[in-house]
Amino acid sequence: MAMFGIALAVRYQATQLASHERALVEAAYLQSKEVELRHYVELAQSAIAPMVRSGHNDAATRDAAMQALARLDYGPDGYFFLYDLQGRNLMHPRQPELVGQDLWSLRDPQGALTIQKLIAAARSGGGSVRYMWRKPSSQQLAPKLGYVVAVPEWNWMLGTGIYLDDVERTLRQLDARAETDIRETMAWIGVIAAISILLVAASGLALNVSEHREADAKLRQLAQRVVQSQEEERARLSRELHDGISQLLVSVKLLLETAANRLRMAPDQGQSVAPVLGTALVRLDTVFNEVRRVARNLRPALLDDLGLLAALEHLAREMQEGSGLRISVSHTGKPRELADEQATALYRIAQEALTNVERHAHARHVTLVLAFDASATRLTVQDDGAGFDVARMQLDPKRGIGLRNLRERIAALGGEFDIVSGPGSTRLSAVVPVVPAQSATRHNPDSPDSPD
Structure with a gap:
């Protein structure tokens, strides 16, 4: 044009x-x-x-x-x-x-x-x-x-x-020559335009191919990370089931067998069986608590029952109990019900951010702020830790995969994801747009797809 x-x-x-x-x-x-x-x-x-x-x-x-x-x-x-x-x-x-x-x-x-x-x-x-x-x-x-x-x-x-007919002839020749020059100029412009279009098309194609290759590489990394995450989650569940719940159930089984043997050998000595059964009940209660903990790690029930804010507060309390971090949770604006995928995404971002802070940041204090704006919901996680080089982390294909996964998850919801880090402070923010009320579907515990 x-x-x-x-x-x-x-x-x-x-x-x-x-x-x-x-x-x-x-x-x-x-x-x-x-x-x-x-x-x-x-x-x-x-x-x-x-x-x-x-x-x-x-x-x-x-x-x-x-x-x-x-x-x-x-x-x-x-x-x-x-x-x-x-x-x-x-x-x-x-x-x-x-x-x-x-x-x-x-x-x-x-x-x-x-x-x-x-x-x-x-x-x-x-x-x-x-x-x-x-x-x-x-x-x-x-x-x-x-x-x-x-x-x-x-x-x-x-x-x-x-x-003046000779003059008119000369002027017509001059007009013809000018028209020829104009046509030649238009032809040159056409040639230049064609070459320019070819160069632009070739450059666009090369850029498109490069972007597709980069996207394919990221997709392969993401797929590999998803598979790796699934395997890690399976290994973690296997260890928890084997080291915790399985051992407790074996212990309960042994206690019940001991009680059964005592009753079989001395039916009239029932009082000696009562302590054993009491111990078995205590350990069964421990098993139930362990099962609840595993289920809560898979998906917190508070996220479905009381909403994102309550789930974040519970997550902060659990993280404080297991680490030396001081975690404060607050909100601005009037809390509202979020779409299930938005609430889950923001919860996972907070969970990933707190885990990274605990492992790498050497921070003492973390603040979580959930802001309910008129057009969006914003989660901000800020710590007073050592910080890191965000650009270098993004360029390294072997590092920052978790953050890239979070960024892509927010992008899939039409939101924005941003990290600003430096010595003494790291601030992570995730923004998701407000969706109509009819689109804000909540998790149904009775659904066949429910992890419960």
Whole structure:
């Protein structure tokens, strides 16, 4: 589009320039010819001046003057003509058939009164006139530039002229050359535009391929990280089930077997079985608590029952109990119900952020702020730890995968994810837009897809 606009501008300017050049050439040529014709007329006037100033007005003197003018010519179409001031032709060397004719009412093909225009110019002191006249050498009508003066002593109009068909031909050649130059310029612009389009297309294709490769690489890393996360989660669940719940259940099983053996060997000694069963009940209660803890780590029930704010407060309390961090949770704005995927995403971001702070930041205090704005919900996690180089972390393909996963999760929800870090402070913020109430679906514990 830019090249097309440039081409239009160049063509317009070139056309205007060609028109101005044509007008200048034509004006300069006509001016030079007018000066030349005036000199010719002055020469003719000087040739008959002695006869005019002699005071004789007889027919013989006039005939001698006419003959002198008839002998003056300059080329096949360069001659002088005479008319009286009433429009009757007195002398015409190239068209003698016009001599004696009254041409006062003669009109050219455009309807202009040719002789009247010439006589008017002569009466006004002399000057040039453009008109159409039959060219003697070709017998065709052609444009002509004439120059006339009056000879008031004898009531004559003396004039000469030059035909402009050669000038018109030259100007047409100039126009044709200008049009050819303009077409060549347009062709060059077209070639440049085509090359530019090809270069832009090639660059865009290369960039697109590069972006696709980068996206594919990130997708492979993400898929690998998802698989790795699943395996890590399975290994963690396996360890917890084996080291905690499984051992407790084995212990309960042994206690129950001991109680059964005692009852079988001494049915009347029931009081000795009661402590064993009591211990078994305590350990079963521990098993139930351990199962609840594992289920809560998979998905906190508070997130479904009481909402994101309560889940974050519970997460902060649990993290404080297991670490030396001081974690404060607050909110701004009026709390509202969030879509299930938004609440889960913000909870996982807070969980990941607190885990990273505990492992890497060496921080003492962390603040979580949940802001309910009019158009968005914003979670901000800020700590007073050592900080890290965010740009370097993003470029390293082996590090920061968890943060990239969180960023992509927020992007999938149409939100924004940002991290600002430096020595002494790291601030993470996640923003998700407000969705209509009918779209804010909550987790259903009775759903077949529920992890419970």
